[in-house]
Every structure is written in structure tokens, then in C-alpha cells.
Amino acid sequence: MRVILLGPQRRPTVDAVVRSLGLGGSIATITAGWREREADDGELSGLLGRHDTNLGLYRRWLDIQDRDPGYAAAERRVQGELAELQDIYLLRLDHALRAVYALQRRSGDQLHAEAIAAAVAAVRELDAAHLRRVNEVRGEFFAELRPHDRPVIAGHRAEVAGILGEAAALVIAGGHVGVLADVLHLFNVAAALSGRAPGAEAPVVAWSAGAMALTDRIVLFGDRSAQGPGHAEVYGSGLSVLREVVLLPHARARMLLDDTARMAVFAQRFGPGRCVPLEGGTRIEVDRDRGCPPGTRVLGGDGRVTALEAA
Amino acid sequence: MTGGGGGVTGVRGPAVRHKLAINRLRDRRPLEPAMADRFLARHEVPIVEGDRCTFLYHGEADEVFLIHRIFGLPDHLPLRRLRGTDLWYVVLELPAGSRVEYQLEVVRGGERERVNDPLNPRLAHSPMGSSSVCYARGYAVPDWTQPDPEARAGSLVDMVVPSRALRRDCPVTLYLPARFRRADPITRYPLLIVHDGGDYLRYAAAKTVLDNLIHRLDMAETVAAFVYPGDRLAEYANSAAHARYLTAELLPRLEAELPLAGTPSGRALMGSSFGAVAALATAYRHPDVYGSLLLQSGSFVFTDIGHDHGGGPPFEPVVRFVNRYRSAPRPVADRVFVSCGVYEPLIVRNRSMVPVFEAAGMAVRYVEARDGHSWVNWRDRLRDGLSWIFPGPQKYFYE
Numbered sequence: 001m002r003v004i005l006l007g008p009q010r011r012p013t014v015d016a017v018v019r020s021l022g023l024g025g026s027i028a029t030i031t032a033g034w035r036e037r038e039a040d041d042g043e044l045s046g047l048l049g050r051h052d053t054n055l056g057l058y059r060r061w062l063d064i065q066d067r068d069p070g071y072a073a074a075e076r077r078v079q080g081e082l083a084e085l086q087d088i089y090l091l092r093l094d095h096a097l098r099a100v101y102a103l104q105r106r107s108g109d110q111l112h113a114e115a116i117a118a119a120v121a122a123v124r125e126l127d128a129a130h131l132r133r134v135n136e137v138r139g140e141f142f143a144e145l146r147p148h149d150r151p152v153i154a155g156h157r158a159e160v161a162g163i164l165g166e167a168a169a170l171v172i173a174g175g176h177v178g179v180l181a182d183v184l185h186l187f188n189v190a191a192a193l194s195g196r197a198p199g200a201e202a203p204v205v206a207w208s209a210g211a212m213a214l215t216d217r218i219v220l221f222g223d224r225s226a227q228g229p230g231h232a233e234v235y236g237s238g239l240s241v242l243r244e245v246v247l248l249p250h251a252r253a254r255m256l257l258d259d260t261a262r263m264a265v266f267a268q269r270f271g272p273g274r275c276v277p278l279e280g281g282t283r284i285e286v287d288r289d290r291g292c293p294p295g296t297r298v299l300g301g302d303g304r305v306t307a308l309e310a311a
Numbered sequence: 312m313t314g315g316g317g318g319v320t321g322v323r324g325p326a327v328r329h330k331l332a333i334n335r336l337r338d339r340r341p342l343e344p345a346m347a348d349r350f351l352a353r354h355e356v357p358i359v360e361g362d363r364c365t366f367l368y369h370g371e372a373d374e375v376f377l378i379h380r381i382f383g384l385p386d387h388l389p390l391r392r393l394r395g396t397d398l399w400y401v402v403l404e405l406p407a408g409s410r411v412e413y414q415l416e417v418v419r420g421g422e423r424e425r426v427n428d429p430l431n432p433r434l435a436h437s438p439m440g441s442s443s444v445c446y447a448r449g450y451a452v453p454d455w456t457q458p459d460p461e462a463r464a465g466s467l468v469d470m471v472v473p474s475r476a477l478r479r480d481c482p483v484t485l486y487l488p489a490r491f492r493r494a495d496p497i498t499r500y501p502l503l504i505v506h507d508g509g510d511y512l513r514y515a516a517a518k519t520v521l522d523n524l525i526h527r528l529d530m531a532e533t534v535a536a537f538v539y540p541g542d543r544l545a546e547y548a549n550s551a552a553h554a555r556y557l558t559a560e561l562l563p564r565l566e567a568e569l570p571l572a573g574t575p576s577g578r579a580l581m582g583s584s585f586g587a588v589a590a591l592a593t594a595y596r597h598p599d600v601y602g603s604l605l606l607q608s609g610s611f612v613f614t615d616i617g618h619d620h621g622g623g624p625p626f627e628p629v630v631r632f633v634n635r636y637r638s639a640p641r642p643v644a645d646r647v648f649v650s651c652g653v654y655e656p657l658i659v660r661n662r663s664m665v666p667v668f669e670a671a672g673m674a675v676r677y678v679e680a681r682d683g684h685s686w687v688n689w690r691d692r693l694r695d696g697l698s699w700i701f702p703g704p705q706k707y708f709y710e
Contacts, residue, residue, distance in 0.1 A: 008710060036490075065497055072496065174710045208709040220706045226529040226698035230706065249709040
């Protein structure tokens with residue numbers, strides 16, 4: 001599958017990118033990350049030459065809330081459970097990362113370096129355990145609720161699959177990454193994308209939260225919030241179309257990239273996955289099997305952003 | 312504090328390397344009254360030069376004093392008259408980021424008059440009236456405290472809650488965030504109950520702050536209930552009736568009528584000064600109800616030994632309560648945000664409460680500011696507090 005990752009679209013590049021693909025036919029779009037503004041997609045539609053069909057995933061989700069109250073209530077329950085899991089994880093993460101930073105601040109010898117590595121390993125273990133648990137909870141939820149057997153959801157899924165089956169490409173805009181990930185799972189977009197014959201798969205163009213929602217590990221981050229630098233946190237899995245990659249939209253604006261010690265911890269936490277900043281103007285064509293191409297700028301283990309060399 | 316005499320140059324602190332403006336004027340020979348007029352026309356008053364702030368008074372007087380409430384400094388600082396003029400001055404060292412409210416006391420013919428600084432248009436307002444305010448180097452009014460045309464405005468709705476506990480009809484002003492969805496089956500809002508609600512709205516720009524912080528995704532979309540005290544010193548000083556009113560009367564009614572979260576993590580109590588005592592005491596009496604407290608410059612007066620707390624009769628019930636709490640701390644909420652100005656007499660009390668709250672097992676965020684016991688200090692700390700107790704969804708948004 002051909003996946004093109006873009007940086008934030010304050011100065012849009014999606015129009016040029018889509019034109020460069022030489023597509024014929026309608027383009028499916030997902031703007032569910034804009035939530036209640038989902039339908040305000042006139043500007044995006046213009047950029048796509050009005051050859052677009054918005055999948056309306058947020059609207060469909062709202063419809064399910066109305067017409068399938070049993071599912072809606074169960075979803076609220078699981079969201080509460082996931083929020084609690086996230087709180088507990090963050091509490092543990094805070095202590096674990098403080099230990100890493102405290103060790104980093106001390107100068108020392110080989111023993112000291114080993115201690116830092118062990119402390120980072122403990123954080124990695126915590127991240128991995130949290131991701132496993134979140135995915136288990138989501139998996140149990142879908143196993144119990146069986147969305148494919150629920151008429152309202154099944155109907156929407158069929159419509160979404162129908163549009164995607166005809167689409168020349170799929171474009172996923174940014175916004176609220178949690179909402180995006182939820183609706184992509186609920187409407188089974190991954191299955192619809194991979195349901196085509198090999199070689200006939202529609203390319204996917206995504207930016208910011210839309211790009212993050214394609215990965216197998218969504219990491220929330222923000223070093224410049226009202227509360228000051230926060231801990232990057234594993235949120236859950238997206239569609240997992242892309243694996244072993246952590247996408248960082250607006251990295252320059254949102255992260256303390258000059259703090260290489262802090263950035264090194266970030267990169268080491270998520271290695272060997274690539275930590276890829278997505279800035280305005282970024283365009284990365286990722287092959288699902290081969291990963292990021294040479295030249296992709298990534299956050300290295302030394303905390304610096306460097307270009308990826310050819311393997 | 313430094314005097315202005317002795318040809319002082321700004322040698323303390325790296326930010327000032329030249330002679331202070333007042334000292335350059337003083338060195339002029341001959342020094343004529345008209346020079347003072349020209350001097351004042353050239354400078355904003357107080358004159359801020361690095362960490363030095365020169366306070367001035369222009370006029371006939373026998374004595375002039377700077378009246379302030381900076382804990383640790385004499386509260387009456389005499390101004391000196393510049394020879395040959397009717398210009399009075401005193402230089403105060405104020406560290407970067409300081410914000411100081413003050414007045415001048417002018418003595419003429421044995422009469423003392425306390426006035427705002429006629430040379431300084433900046434005023435701070437409070438229920439006690441107005442006072443002049445000095446912005447030291449590095450202090451800037453936070454932009455999120457000022458109306459932002461981009462921010463969607465929430466609405467204020469007045470209601471009255473008849474209270475059997477307090478034996479009065481209690482006015483409440485509800486803040487409903489922009490795009491409040493009363494009938495939305497999905498959205499559940501956290502609730503913030505604000506003591507001295509009218510003063511927070513009037514003197515701490517609480518509505519503007521909520522509008523802006525929500526718009527900027529710094530805090531969650533929140534419903535706030537601004538409550539008004541009756542007999543404040545009685546109701547806010549560890550009153551069982553007040554706690555019962557909030558918890559057994561106001562809260563159930565709001566949660567029945569509005570789409571609120573209805574869980575401890577979605578409920579917070581907030582207050583400043585005596586209002587902070589009321590918030591803590593209410594949570595103490597109902598420890599499983601409120602998840603967060605936002606306590607600003609709490610009047611947490613206590614004694615370690617003996618009974619001399621210096622607060623006077625209104626503080627008696629407060630001291631009994633705080634002493635009891637300090638002797639056996641227990642969790643009353645999950646998270647406690649505490650802020651205090653370092654120029655307040657209460658700074659030591661508040662600092663002393665932080666380890667007590669921590670020892671009780673609560674998550675504590677403590678913030679100090681170079682400010683006093685004032686509504687603007689409390690306003691300026693609201694982003695720190697509100698974004699911590701009810702964090703906004705900023706971390707989820709990548710546009």
C-alpha cells in the first residue's frame with residue numbers, strides 16, 4: 001500500500017500531492033478529527049478539485065449514538081475504563097521518567113550509563129505493557145459488542161466500504177487523534193483499504209493526526225502546554241497500516257527539540273521505531289513493507305534530528 | 312529596599328548598568344522646580360530600571376509614605392524630598408516578575424491622606440476599593456486574561472438555590488461554556504464550584520479566563536458555579552452548614568439539571584483566602600465527593616504550640632480546623648493545586664501546607680508568584696490551576 005505522509009496543512013500541499021498522483025475518479029476523505037466541524041470541508045474539497053466524497057465518519061458515529069443506545073452506553077463505559085488506565089499509566093510513567101531524568105542529570109561512569117539504560121528500559125516496558133492492555137480492552141470490547149452484528153453499525157460499515165472500494169485515493173485530515181482512531185476502528189477502514197486486489201490498492205494521503213492514526217503506536221506529546229513540558233504518552237494503536245513508526249506533527253512547535261538529552265530519551269523509548277517529525281511542507285512516501293525512505297528526517301538516539309541513511 | 316541617597320548607581324543586578332534616572336536628576340546643578348516637571352513628563356511612574364523601581368510623588372507635603380503589603384518589608388516606606396523641588400521619591404528593589412499594589416500616604420499639617428498614585432494610571436481593583444499597581448521588570452499581563460475576539464464566549468446564567476442548610480436563598484451564577492450542549496447524550500462536563508464567585512467574576516476576569524482557556528484547549532470545557540457568601544467569615548471558616556449546602560443541596564441539583572460528569576474526578580472546589588479554607592473544609596467533610604481543589608492564598612492559619620495565631624476572632628474556627636488537619640492529614644481529594652504570592656503574610660502558611668497535603672497522599676501542584684494577596688494575583692494563576700485540575704484536550708489535537 002502506498003502511503004504519503006504530510007506535515008500540517010496551514011499552507012496546503014495536499015492539492016499538489018494529489019495532483020502528482022495522477023488519479024482518476026473520486027477521492028474519499030476523512031475529516032472526523034474536526035468533530036462537529038467535520039462537514040466544513042469546503043476548502044479541502046476545493047483543493048481536491050471537488051472530486052471528493054467525505055466518508056462522514058463522525059456523523060455516522062453520532063448516528064450510532066442515537067440509534068444504538070446499547071452500543072453507545074457500552075462505548076461510554078469502555079472510554080471511562082480506558083481513561084482510568086491512561087491515568088494509572090501516566091502516574092507510573094511520571095515516576096519512571098523522573099528516574100531517567102534524575103540519572104541523566106548526574107555525571108558518571110559506565111555504571112551510571114548502565115543505570116540510565118536500565119531506567120529507559122523500564123519506561124519502554126511500561127509503554128509496551130500499557131499499549132498491550134489498551135489493545136486488550138479494545139479487543140474485548142469489540143468481541144463482546146460484535147459491531148458487525150449490529151444493524152446500524154453494519155449498515156454504516158457497508159456504506160463506508162462501498163465508497164472506499166470505488167475511491168481512487170483516501171485523504172485523512174488532522175484534528176483530534178483519539179476521535180480519528182476510534183472511528184477508523186469502528187468503521188473498519190483498515191479492512192476496507194486492504195480488501196482490494198494486490199496492486200489495485202488506493203493510495204492513502206494523510207497529515208498530522210490523520211497520519212498518526214495510521215500507525216500501530218499513537219504517541220501524544222506536547223512540551224509547550226500550559227503546564228510546561230509534559231511526558232510523551234502512548235495512547236493506543238491506530239490502523240497499524242504503518243508499523244514501527246512514531247509520527248510527530250508540529251514537532252518544532254510542540255517539542256523541545258533543542259533539549260537533546262530529553263529528545264534522546266524520547267527516541268530511545270520508541271526505538272527501533274522511527275520517530276519522524278512532520279513539519280509544514282514535509283512529504284514522505286512510505287512503503288508499508290520497507291518503511292521510511294532514505295533522507296527521511298528522524299529523531300535519533302542522540303536526541304538530534306538527522307536524515308535517515310540508506311540501509 | 313534601597314534608599315535613593317548617596318549617588319546610588321544601579322549596580323545590584325545585571326540588568327541596570329547606568330545611574331538611576333532619579334539620581335541623574337538629583338546630580339543636576341542647579342536643580343530647579345521646572346526640571347521636576349520635565350522629568351515627570353519623560354518617565355512612566357513608577358520608573359522601572361532593572362530591579363529598581365522609583366516611586367514618586369509630586370506636590371507639597373510634610374511627609375510622604377509608600378504603603379504596600381509586601382511581607383518582609385516595613386509597610387510604611389518614607390519618600391525623600393528632592394532638594395529644591397516638591398518631588399518626593401523612594402527606590403525599591405523589586406525582583407523580576409514582581410507585581411505590587413500600593414498607595415501613597417501624604418501628610419500635610421498633621422493630616423494623613425491615603426491616595427492612589429496620581430502619577431500612575433495603572434489601578435488594581437478589589438472589593439476593598441482600588442489601589443495603584445507597579446509592574447516590575449518582567450511582569451506582563453497574561454494575554455489569556457484579556458478578552459480574545461477569537462474565543463467563543465460562554466454564557467452566565469443566574470439562579471437561586473434555596474438552602475435549608477444555610478437558611479437562606481443562595482444566589483449562584485452558572486458559567487456554561489460556548490457551544491454548551493444541554494441535551495447531548497455524549498458530553499459530560501466537569502463542574503467547578505467557585506467561592507466568592509462574584510469577586511472572581513468581577514476582579515479576576517474569571518469568565519474571560521474560562522472562555523480563553525477553553526478556546527485554547529488549555530482546559531476542558533467546564534461548567535462553573537460561582538457561589539456567593541452570606542456571612543462570609545462564618546460560612547467560609549469551616550462551616551458544616553456551608554459544606555452541606557454545597558454537597559447536599561447545590562451539587563445534586565446541578566447534577567440533576569445539567570449534563571455533568573457526576574464523578575469525583577469531574578468535580579472541583581476553588582477559592583481564595585477564606586474561600587480556600589471553605590473549599591478545603593468542604594472536601595474534608597465530604598472526602599469522596601470532590602476530586603480536585605484549587606486553593607489560592609488560603610488563610611491556613613495554624614499554631615504549632617500555644618494559641619497565639621495573630622489572626623483575631625474570625626480565625627479561631629480556622630485555626631482549630633487547620634490544626635486538626637495538620638495533626639492528622641488525610642486525603643480529601645485526588646489533586647490539590649495551591650498557589651500563593653511570596654509577598655503575602657500567608658506565604659509561610661501556604662508553604663507549610665504543601666508537605667501536609669503531600670503526606671496525606673494527594674497529588675499537589677504548588678505555584679508561587681511575586682505578587683500579593685490580590686485578585687489579580689489569583690487571576691494570573693488561574694491558567695496554572697485550571698489547566699492542571701481539568702486539563703484541556705490540547706494533547707489530542709494535531710491539525
